[in-house]
Amino acid sequence: GESVGLHLPTLSVQEGDNSIINCAYSNSASDYFIWYKQESGKGPQFIIDIRSNMDKRQGQRVTVLLNKTVKHLSLQIAATQPGDSAVYFCAETFPPDTGRRALTFGSGTRLQVQP
Amino acid sequence: EAGVTQFPSHSVIEKGQTVTLRCDPISGHDNLYWYRRVMGKEIKFLLHFVKESKQDESGMPNNRFLAERTGGTYSTLKVQPAELEDSGVYFCASSLGGSGSTDTQYFGPGTRLTVL
Numbered sequence: 485g486e487s488v489g490l491h492l493p494t495l496s497v498q499e500g501d502n503s504i505i506n507c508a509y510s511n512s513a514s515d516y517f518i519w520y521k522q523e524s525g526k527g528p529q530f531i532i533d534i535r536s537n538m539d540k541r542q543g544q545r546v547t548v549l550l551n552k553t554v555k556h557l558s559l560q561i562a563a564t565q566p567g568d569s570a571v572y573f574c575a576e577t578f579p580p581d582t583g584r585r586a587l588t589f590g591s592g593t594r595l596q597v598q599p
Numbered sequence: 600e601a602g603v604t605q606f607p608s609h610s611v612i613e614k615g616q617t618v619t620l621r622c623d624p625i626s627g628h629d630n631l632y633w634y635r636r637v638m639g640k641e642i643k644f645l646l647h648f649v650k651e652s653k654q655d656e657s658g659m660p661n662n663r664f665l666a667e668r669t670g671g672t673y674s675t676l677k678v679q680p681a682e683l684e685d686s687g688v689y690f691c692a693s694s695l696g697g698s699g700s701t702d703t704q705y706f707g708p709g710t711r712l713t714v715l
Contacts, residue, residue, distance in 0.1 A: 516701060518703075518704075520706075525708070526708050527603070527690050527692075527706035527707050527708045527709050528642070528706045529706070530703050530704075530705065533701055533703065535701065573642065583655075584655065585630065585632070585647055585654075585655070585694070585702060586632070586644035586647060586655055586657070587632075587634070587642075587644060587704060588644070589634075589641045589642040589643070590641065591640070591641050592641075
């Protein structure tokens, strides 16, 4: 079936540096993409989302980029902090008006922030 | 505002036994979802409720799994009889619903199920 995958299982960065986490998706019909952060012992926490009619969206210290041509999604975290250490998942789904809201998750990337 | 809650946080049972997991969504959220992550694999969708109705149960692995949402509030997921491969973390999520362009799903902390 269709799936979302991640290029790097673990990413280690220095505190204060910028982080970039990548994700490839295979379902060209997907319309809505989300990044989640999961800390140990907790459930996935929503970070930022983007619709397929956009190629960039910014939040607080985070930016998501979408390249539909190559089916690639990335999450950029500015000035990475120790509290950013977690596993990051990208997820995709169809537009809400389709009635199909199941999220398809990637395998996750572990971000380790070195002090 | 309380988030999605799940009970229990951990459950250890023997193969062949029955376990029931509970999820309380965010108040007012019509949509409720079950997901699970087994054997270190990706988080996989199980099913989706809209109020008390099953909107999509395409991810349910087999008939040993039964999900209910009587009254459209909390939901239960029963595994009967449990098998070793059912071990993993079961997540519940809820969303407000509606016809908006996006519908963010908020996740609970999960229930870690271990089948011995």
